[in-house]
Amino acid sequence: MCGINAIFLSDPDTVTSCRASAELCEGLGVLQHRGQDAAGIVTCGKGGRFYQCKANGMVRDVFNQHNLTSLIGYMGIGHVRYPTAGTSSHSEAQPFYVNSPYGIALAHNGNLTNAAELKNFLDHESHRHVNTDSDSELLLNIFASHLQKTGKFRVNEEDIFTALRGVYEMCSGGYAVIAMIAGFGVIAFRDPHGIRPLVIGERVNEHGTDYMVASESVCLDQLGFTNFRDVKPGEAYIITKEKVSVQQCVPAQKFTPCIFEYVYFGRPDSIIDGISVYRARLAMGEGLANQVIKKLGSLSEVDVIMPVPDTSRICALQLSYKLGILYREGFIKNAYVGRTFIMPDQNLRRASVRRKLNAMPMEFAGKNVLLVDDSIVRGTTSKEIVQMAREAGAKKVFFASAAPPLRYPNVYGIDMPTSSELIAFGRTEDEVADAIGADAVIYQTLDDLVASCRKFNKSISDFETSVFTGDYVTGITKEYLNELEEGRRAATRAKKELSNGIDRMPPKMGSEKMLGLHNNRT
Structure with a gap:
């Protein structure tokens, strides 16, 4: 993107x-x-x-x-x-x-x-x-x-x-x-x-x-x-x-704009294809409220709703209003660290989560917390955030996603090239919860997500939702997806080999090598 x-x-x-x-x-x-x-x-x-x-x-x-x-x-x-x-x-x-x-x-x-x-x-x-x-x-x-x-x-x-x-x-x-x-x-x-x-x-x-x-x-x-x-x-x-x-x-x-623009990529003050990103995210919060009730049954289990800043804030606010549960900001974001999803390397994403967010124990201590994020992609960020909430003193940690489970690669410009990297692929909701360390995971339904965007521009009958369904509007072969996956694996192997090679270099040789790379870039 x-x-x-x-x-x-x-x-x-x-x-x-x-x-x-x-x-x-x-x-x-x-x-x-x-x-x-x-x-x-x-x-x-x-x-x-x-x-x-x-x-x-x-x-x-x-x-x-x-x-x-x-x-x-x-x-x-x-x-x-x-x-x-x-x-x-x-x-x-x-x-x-x-x-x-x-x-x-x-x-x-x-x-x-x-x-x-x-x-x-x-x-x-x-x-x-x-x-x-x-x-x-x-x-x-x-x-x-x-x-x-x-x-x-x-x-x-x-x-x-x-x-x-x-x-x-x-x-x-x-x-x-x-x-x-x-x-x-x-x-x-x-x-x-x-x-x-x-x-x-x-x-x-x-x-x-x-x-x-x-x-x-x-x-x-x-x-x-x-x-x-x-x-x-x-x-x-x-x-x-x-x-x-x-x-x-x-x-x-068939007009099918990418629905992830409204879930994550678009700024809330943008209007994309006649749809206010802000209003779409409010509607996502309302749809998610129904799923929270259905999954948890008694809302007495939840003391407070907290967003994972910043993209999910609007959805979490509306979810709090709809459920009548207290809204609090439990994570403070460092504005000078980039968005982890669009970082090019998995290790960078993992390491940056704790540099980007800091949990406030006064908001977590002794409480059952419902965390709200725009989506759960690889699970790297979600797992770290759940752990941070527990370290800050939360008794129970529930995790709600404004998007449905992502199980398929995106081939239209979003960095989700292989199913094996997506935490929801081949897992149930309970298994995803176990994988990220949450007491429960609540997903938005695809119907509710589409409805939350379409209600603001009814001339759009459908959206590009292949990451949820595996249906590609331009037609994609299995061979193409296999090539993508193999290319991804090869790139990962190459990065590891390069990293290992640099780690093994003597200090002097390493510095000369890095100087050479720098000169090549300038």
């Missing part, structure tokens, strides 16, 4: 200013919750020249006054990365760039499920070099390949829409994409099922109208953009100095 944004400014003076990059950087800061592995910006200035800055790290670490000042231009695209396919190496920080044809930069949120097939096409038929394992670079080169077929010295909007139709025909998966053609304009398009979110807004000024595209509406809202419109499934926008062109490039398939 990544965060993307793009901007197109109408003021002619911005051709040689850094205003576009400053606004992109501010917008990426708003979207930081969607990715903390890497950040990047590419802008376009006078004469169609591209200016780029990207690196591993948080937005505040990658960008400073000096490099933002050098990112001049009236349009640009930005990206914050959370590693899914590929690795977390510097080479896979986005946006990506190719110089042929015309000069194109591209950033992408999601995951392509036919990457091997696309790589084969680029190697053997299109003869385009791909330098990383990122499917975003594949997307860029597929687009460039189709655009090159025009054979024109200059392209127009219809040429681009034709090339995009070729991209849609070849690329399968969930994706929201922003791109920029040197000296021409900004492009935004979304997969035919609308799995990954994308919204466009405008800001009127004395020079005309500025446009911004982003993963979430809150990014546009905080920068003064209004008149939000979700990019429809299979739809593409082209923004140039002359006009904004919109075209339905391919017929929309």
Whole structure:
């Protein structure tokens, strides 16, 4: 899961200013919750020249006054990365760039499920070099390949829409994409099922109208953009100095936005596909209340309800109100530690839990506590939190999840590639409770979860819920899932071997080795 944004400014003076990059950087800061592995910006200035800055790290670490000042231009695209396919190496920080044809930069949120097939096409038929394992670079080169077929010295909007139709025909998966053609304009398009979110807004000024595209509406809202419109499934926008062109490039398939956006990824002050994330989470709390009553029977067993900050706070508040049970904040969060779910390594996730949260014994001592979290994924965080509650003096610890049991891999851009990593796979609720050390685990039902989102936009009949059901809207073969699992195991083995190799190095040799790695990254 990544965060993307793009901007197109109408003021002619911005051709040689850094205003576009400053606004992109501010917008990426708003979207930081969607990715903390890497950040990047590419802008376009006078004469169609591209200016780029990207690196591993948080937005505040990658960008400073000096490099933002050098990112001049009236349009640009930005990206914050959370590693899914590929690795977390510097080479896979986005946006990506190719110089042929015309000069194109591209950033992408999601995951392509036919990457091997696309790589084969680029190697053997299109003869385009791909330098990383990122499917975003594949997307860029597929687009460039189709655009090159025009054979024109200059392209127009219809040429681009034709090339995009070729991209849609070849690329399968969930994706929201922003791109920029040197000296021409900004492009935004979304997969035919609308799995990954994308919204466009405008800001009127004395020079005309500025446009911004982003993963979430809150990014546009905080920068003064209004008149939000979700990019429809299979739809593409082209923004140039002359006009904004919109075209339905391919017929929309069944509209199935990812429900995990509302459970976890989206900021509560965002509206995604017409659904308020905040209101959806309130509704999740109401649905969860019914399951708590059903599971525990007597509510007298629960003294206090506590959220696992921050995502579950809204759900827990509504659950407390609905059940008439005291709500308390038992965990204090360190705001300067990243989100554990989107960390690229299991050991990092485990180690960071206790650095991120601190339990207050005065709220736990001698009480039966109902902890509420947005979901239980690998169980790493949940197990540590239950243990922290017991160490703080809780008599009983019940654990409620705003999402149903996650039992299947996600293939559309969320880091859940194998069932074996999911704690609910092959386990009952009672077995999950035993595994995380809780007295009981209470899950939201899938029907209630879907209803809590759909009630705010009844034009959406269904959501992408494959992590709960194993049903994939784009159609996924068992062979593909097996390849994913084997790739995950191989990556884990490689990390362990690398870690063991570094641990065995003599101090002097190790420091020289690390210095060499550092120099390679710079």
